[in-house]
Amino acid sequence: MKKYEIIYLLICGIALFSCEKSFLDKKPDQALLVPSTLADFQMILDAPVFGDSPGINEISCGDFSISDAAFLRLTVLEQNAYLWKKNAFAGMPIVVEWYKAYQQVFSANVVLEGLKQMNDPSKESPDFNRLKATAWFYRALAFYELAGSFAKPYDPETARNDPGIPIRLISDVKVKSKRGTVQGTYDQILNDLKQAAYLLPETTLNKNRPTKCAAFALLSRVYLSMGNYNQALVYANEALKMNNKLLDYNELNKNAVGNVFPSPLPNGNHEVIFYRKLPLYSFPAVSPAAALDLDLYQSYADKDLRKLIFFRDRGNDVYTFRGNYSGTMTSSLFGGLATNELYLNKAECLARKNDVDGALESLNTLLKNRWERESFLPLKAEDSEECLKLILIERKKELVARGLRWSDLRRLNKDSRFAVTLRREINGVTYQLLPDDNRYVFPLPDNEITGPEMPQNP
Template structure:
């Protein structure tokens, strides 16, 4: 992994200088000394917004919540987008942001964690120290988790010890090169980092581009759900909601607005625990990127999401406007939220056979999404029936947040829920069967050239 880390090291140095600002430069006029020295320096590295608050986008482009026209496809600005959209078997030459950017996050986190080990903890600096440490651990865990959704197979407990994971870079030394290890090692590291982060992060932070304790617990719940460990996912979802359970009443929002949700930053959206967004690509910004029409029609006429999430442009053209990023933010939100945590806990209850509590959580959420006085609570005679309802509503609530790709991967492992995806561009039809190798993206060619790790199969 030496090649990519050398690139990251250069980028980190440049971006760190820009993030820390004039005061830091004034104190370190000698370029040789432009290295972080104290806790505030390390926190400045982690506060490098928006660099540290981005997540991969290839899975979103490849998912079934969206489609584009042939003209829209031809107008995409990168081969990465085009290849993801058609589930291409061919490698994309050159830079792949989903890989490189996540390892920049990891590089920053490792620099901070190594630096903090050299600083004495005192009663005076403990809160500041814990925030920097917890933030670094969260960013590293989030990066490893997100990369596992793109560049590693879906988690299956029975074969996790034999399935390749991702390179777990745990030091900032560019001479250390990591192999892929196993998928179990990847998820074990994500869980260990998040558990440690949850132990030191504060309950509240001054700006939501920083993770809080609830965000770490929410990501633990998401991780365990992805692994199919519903007991642990339920436990962490419950712990998260004990800290923060607020939901937005959608009837208070302006459905006619081009961006109906309040700006997340610094602290306006009550449902948001932590802010991140997709890496910037043309696909999510294009008006030719449209919402699946069957999905759009599935919303009840009294369901406020139908007008708050979507623009009906006429002639069957439906586009998405309901990003939780809020006003002033053009990219789609991918962070941690209470609505997702309610849906995680609801699904876990159902999978454990508890339809009553499963639907109680779902109804608590959905009553805030409908016109006042119109919501009819869901009921179900069995836990399986409840689960089917919950999975449908999960998709309807969490679309365009980077979660659908992971959901497709994990649900394809269940025969009754496996689906084949289909794209039509002009006269060409593209298909993606369940559990196809293309549900795992290829590792960038540039990375393979500098590191002797195995490529994902095709």
């Protein structure tokens, strides 16, 4: 068997394991673990599995709704996520949101261990450091996305006691998995990302490989989710020093039938820092079945180009999403990192520091590229509270269908000023999700509950 075939099996082999036991305790065929050169490790890190972020959160976030008839066409998982069912995974043998993330962790650990064992001159090359940093970046991203689904939101007062996720730092499955704490989870995420940022290159040939700017942008996102707005601002600024470009929506073909955005791959769409996609679910991908919340649609002013570019009018007050930064790859929503998120991070953090002028400058820099040129009037605010409210409204409008709303709900619901109750109706029955509901944390897959060290979420 050729080496590239063996490495391909390493990349894909976890999918072939029996589902009777915990995924984290599966033992892969050791004969497959033979990568030994920098090219081998690059092949592992370029595997398709590293291209996916979780998509279930986008189904649950409340921005899109569907009809009773369309609901029946969803998978059981999608129906459960849509209605915030307590047992969302209903005994499923494979939970994709969990499985793919830990496959990313496993592969990243294989690379890190393999690189550590190398003794040839290539160990001193820039490619060696880049690959090591890439593995750290992917492991941190996987842990962060797992924590955003399967652990409580970060709270500095309770994080040292709240159950986190299993932190796997080695590929040896003989080491038993156990849940750490939320604090330990985020400490590991930040440690991996800061190490990665130090060694990652400033540019890459393809935007599905991380850069130094991507690490800074992800650090800003992580710190924002933790409520550490000082550090979120630091890293937003660091990332914007490297890329502060924005698309001018006036220059896009607003009347195009399909998606109007340029493809980010291999290196298009200068707003995109790092390309990643949300997995292909039938909801809420680009589909006539998924209608935007009408109140959200009506919050866009008529001269706001996003109202036309982001959405398609289906008639009868039904508006579906088309504003996908995946460009022509419309089958999957964009779930990566982009500069528009950074401008919003910066604006929010400055508002929370009572720097109203700085916050509005960041916000208006973004918005002037979103409105018709002759129509835009810079937003104003009397104080930091009014400014913060404006920014959070624009954040929801700008980052719709990007996989970020669920994280924003989890952190903002802790503040009574911004807490919301989500509601949906199916077949005449109203379902709701309260701001402090335990269902903002998804249950661990049933087959991972292997003992007292892996307690289920409440």
